[in-house]
Amino acid sequence: MTIKVVRGNPTPEELAAALAVVRARAAAASSTPPGAPGTRDAWADPARIASHRTPQPGPTSWSRTYWPG
Incomplete structure (x- = not known):
């Protein structure tokens, strides 16, 4: 692994700290x-959104999609 400093002049301590983080x-x-699943919080769980079925549109639902403004 090669690390190249593009800008600035880091001290040896700063360079060692950056290398430790990397x-x-x-x-x-x-x-x-x-491919292992990570831990996911409840906010990102798609089952939270789709926990119940949404109603299916009826035969005249296309006429309710336009609201003149």
């Missing part, structure tokens, strides 16, 4: 198998 993120990404 290595920690890479280690965390490699520890989870690809």
Whole structure:
């Protein structure tokens, strides 16, 4: 792995801190198998939205889709 500083002049301590973050993120990404589902909170759960059936449109529903303004 090669890291290149494009702008600025970081101190050795700043460069070491940035490298530690990159290595920690890479280690965390490699520890989870690809395609494994992550933890999802309830807000992102699609079942929350589609928990009940929506009513089906009737034969004259097309006429109620236009509301003149």
